[in-house]
Amino acid sequence: MALGRSAQAEILCKKVLMLRPGDQDALHLLGVITYQAGNRHAARAIYQQLLESNPAHHVIWSNYGVVCLALGDVQEALRCFNRALEISPDFADAWNNLGTAWDTVDPAKAVDCYQKALSIAPERIDICNSLALCYKRQQHLCDAIKWFKKSIDLNPYQFDVHCRLAELLEQAADSLNACLEYKMALALKPDDAVALKMETVLPVVQQSRESIQLSRNSLWNALQVLQRKGLAIETPWERGRVFFYLAYHGQNDRSFHELIAQIYRKASPDLTWLAPHLVNPEKRNLRDKRLKVGFISRFFYNHTIAKLNIGYVEHLNRDRFHVTVLVLPGALPDAMSHRFQAAADTFLLLKGSFHSVREQIAAQHLDILLYTDIGMEPYSYFLAFSRLAPLQCVTWGHPATTGIDTVDYFISHAVCETEESRASYTEKLFCLSAKAACTCYARPTLPKLDSTRAAYGIEDGWNLYYCPQPPFKLHPDFDQVLHGILSRDPNGLVLLLRGVTPGTEQLLWQRWAHLPNTEKNRIRFIDPLPFADYIRMFELADVVLDTPHFSGGNSTVEALAVGAVVVTLPSPFLKGRLTYAWYRRIGITDCIAQSLEEYVQIALQLATDAARREALRQKINQRSHLLFDDVQAVRELEGFFEMSRNGR
Template sequence: AVAYDNMRNAYIYQGKLEEAVLCCEKSLSIRHDPGIEVRKVMMIPVIYESGEQILHYREKIVTELESLKAKGIRLHDPNAQVGSTNFYLAYHGMNDRELQQKIASFYIQVCPELAWTPNKERKARKPGDKINIGVVSMHLYNMSQQTIGKLNRGIIRNLSREKFHVRLFRFTGGETHLIKAIAEGADEVIDLPSELKPAREMIAAYDTDILFYPDIGMDSLTYFLAFSRLAPVQCMTWGHPVTTGIPNMDYFISSQDLELPGAEDHYSERLVRLSRLGVYYYPPELPDTKPSREKFAFPEDCNLYACPHAPFKFHPDFDLALAAILRSDPKALLILIEGGTFKHWAELLLKRFSKTFPEAIDRVRFMPAMPTKDFMSLMATADVLLEPPYFGGGNTTYEALACGVPFVTWPGPFMRGRVTFALYRQMGVLDCVANNPQSYIEIAIRLANDKAWREEVRAKIRANSHLIFEDIEAVRELERFFESAVRQHER
């Protein structure tokens, strides 16, 4: 059964869903574990063929979870038994609140102990006491995935030490320069065990006033930790930019430019709209060499359109815009990134493209994942960068704008598709912001073909990019929110 479980996990990450389901069935035939039944229900494709297929799998999750509830299954440790989150739902381009709440409600019903509250009396805060803030994250200290660390390092380091005591709750792994810098920026670092119950008991042993989760949904352990009431105030932000549906998560920290009117309906948490992005991002180290097409074996006589995002961000709706660009610009070469995990995702995406725009498929080129400086050099080499709708860039946009390279963005209804727009707003540079699919296509084609305008836009970005880096006012605004949330709880 263990061998089938390992094979199942490998197939899931490769996007080979049918093979993963078969492994679940084989495993269940050897050892019945309700966790495997749940994992089977929650498995969905990484790359979709159509919007209809997305709807099918979302409906399938709801129907099959109801069936499991009707069977009366019970879980004693969802992290150990299921060991996954509903990570890929956020890439469907839909309001996930209702579905996330149904999933969270299911877990509470089949494992009531998830909503655990420690049986201890907290010390009352005295006037003038520092606010104890605990940061709980797996990916803040990830050796290979550094986005969460880059987005949050400056917040941890620059929170006022006159007002706050900053404690990091982390799960041990290796160490990089970034991981070391994050730890050095805190007042205290607590290494947690990798099991759910001991980890939550250790967190609860500290009198923490606020628990801050940067990235709920990216790993199963912090997702299931968030079900417990481990601090009077529990909040999250947009490392994984989607609501949790978890009753014990109090606040989702976002910003005004990331949210449209009525966006409260997207969240089970109380939505906090800061006036700035809640990020203190250090300027990245730029590539050592000038952009060079020769370095990447790109032709000199083509227009380079790069969409440097993971394949699972490519919603089927995006294909029409890509097809229109390739058809309208015969010199276009579309550069994509395979993704750091499995090449099979790229193969699935190419298979879909071959149906959407078969006549231009020979002008789509996938590049392997590469070190950060090479990645930034690739972006700087492009004539234009394209951002997928529905779920765009965060860290990638910061790196691109540091290089002075324009990203064409088409901000959508959900915050996960509005980060690049919000950064442009903060810079006061809106030339590359589209308001519909047609304007997205037109801006991209003009950037690629109108060199004078492209250089004008690049100059604007270079002149104003300093406005998005090392934003100390973003830290001060977060501090005011944390203080307000604690005061409100104490009333």
């Protein structure tokens, strides 16, 4: 309902109620109008009044539940929707609304509700889209794609749905159809954000070194054309791209990220924003002499980013630092998020619009804002275009430069950097010293299972080589490792992880078409494992294979924590040197190769020589404690913060 007509309808409802107090139709319409106007508490009062005289009206119960859900009262909303369905079991709206309520609590139940709604009203486009989004949030991409396609079949003129489907097809490694969906969206409405996405699709799985270079050349040319066009993009934090897959090419990406940031800053002037307290810094409250440090991410829950940073939040000296944890929209509450909350001096769940989130951060009057990851999702990337603190830093949650001129420092580690890599940052580089660990990694509590290989469908007698990384990390150079191992070890079995859709696995099989069947038959894909089984697989594997050009970070620490032997080949850049740095930390170099051929030789020796492998396991177990709770890393980070307090 348009704003003007809504206001007229509200006036009319109130006139009717003056003439006929208690008129249920007028009161119900007034409740709808009041809710749509954003007056949720007033709408709640109206629906409560309606239910006093209409306790068996299923539509009123359902609408009242919508209001309760908007107010954050999920349990009351669930009660309302269930009551509506008790009265009218075939009320599709109530099933849809019940799905929306469960979506925040139990996504599996949400799926059941949406499917029930569609069994009643199979032509409801809005429910198809709700179900697709629910599947997307659970990373069930094939199901999400299916229901967005169903929605488009019902109505092909949905610009937003074409865009969402295109994004999912990109993730599913279906670049061709992703571009077609972007084209369909642009045929419905010209839009520079979509045009940029269509012109800059990168393959998720590259077929060769040559295809990587072709992709990069094509991307560079497309970006230069887009820069010359002069784009205008609204709300890039909702519709922009972060070029996540560039990092997996194994090259220096600085020029790309610089150009991308320049394009977005020019296309979206709204990204450039200066926090009010930085306009007049002399007006700040100076009673608290401690430096105010903010840690910001969407991933402060049971996630790699949280594991890499909780130690800093817990151990920064509170006599000198006030620590604020800023959680971006989309985070999931769990034991780890509660741990961050308990450790922080201030814990803030950021809510509302992008502009409101900026203002909430600015209101903290931070001295230093540390992004634990930029480049994994759009929100934090585009937030970093604002100046929210005098000093803004990023660290290696996503180990790539940002290209953003308002990010001042990249925090890395001396062992992770080379002469070549130091030139790959647009930020100034600060490195923890070789005396410190890569981060203050809190000692994990690891589950213990006694399951055998048979529990995972692996027969006895194999020399088991396990790579715990997703398909997009498997650079074409990894193929030489596969062939080298499988051609020389007839008892070798390589275990790999499936991607989020079958498309990535299919592209890898295409890449390996040249391998003889005797080798391909000894490559197996398994679904990503629950955490306890994931840890157990490190123990069951004879050798863990690190991925060249983008090494394990968190996964390597967890593997070493249980004594697994991880073979690695460090690259010139941070993203390919983390396993190397963890090994240097514990003083073990046995598994560090200098070439792909040496990588294969080390893997073969360890897999086929049980005594040598067991001796190395014992050595790792004896020294792995050095990986955890490293206070030296905290002290050096504190020193950097204090050194930088008077300027960037």
